[in-house]
Amino acid sequence: MSKKHANWKILDDLYDEIVSRKGGDPEKSHTARLFSRGTDKIAQKLGEEAVETVIEAVKGNRDKLVSESADLFYHLMVLWADQGVAPDDVFDELARRRGISGIDEKKSRKG
Template identity: 75%
Template sequence: MADPLKDLYATILARKGGDPEKSHTARLFTRGTAKIAQKVGEEAVETVIEAMRGDRGKLASESADLLYHLLVLWADAGLTPDDIYAVLAARQGVSGIDEKKNRKG
């Protein structure tokens, strides 16, 4: 079964180092980690706003934007979807309250 996040991640990696005049993704990478992280924050806020408004279509659209920018941030940091999936798998079946109590640092 296809994994849309991994497919998008592969596209993002393919655009890294590309022409920033032709690729929004390449432009983000040239602007650096701080700008990428800022975009994640902006998209997160827009996602929250649409959730509060109750517009499912706009929430889906903003969620897609948020995921895209988050994947760009992962790629910038050298993380892959599999890295995140491993963290999620390790937390599976563990109470969120217990997991937070047991975090170090």
Template identity: 75%
Template sequence: MPGKSPMVPKGGDPLKDLYATILARKGADPETSHTARLFSRGTAKIAQKVGEEAVEAVIEAMRGDRDKLASESADLLYHLLVLWADAGLTPDDIYAVLATRQGISGIEEKKNRKA
């Protein structure tokens, strides 16, 4: 966002830092932690929240509101990380997939996917 300082990550990777916080909340009290509440409601609810946040990000993109798009994008990333944690995935798992796609065009990569 213009005029704002970028976040200085604690561990060098803000997604991994957030992921660590999410994991720490996994067994917490659902009455005191939103993240624990999401975990307690199960995969379907977590996935639903990812979908809702994705739609909200798309809406703000279509409106051209950069600040709201940034906010909704942060919400989307948070909920996506909760979904990864629920599924036993880590940011490194996703980074590994992305690394296999580096240097390959999107069109070529889609052709090479297994059905």
């Protein structure tokens, strides 16, 4: 298995673990606690992690950027799971956009 493929498996495994925590004990699982607080709190945490990721990038702190990026992926996947979006849904959308310029893709969404 290539390292690239193994890395995508980590994301799939993380998503599966997140989904398994839905309805779990919020006293024993941070993920279950996020789910119990609802979509607004999950989205807020995702926003906070996005800001923290940007701050570390602007500071040029690579190690903290890596750490904050991992937090960002995790919270994004919690939001996906909350909304019934699977990683494959997002990967399929990325595949659909492959070979289309970003400018053309954005134009196709208007209207």
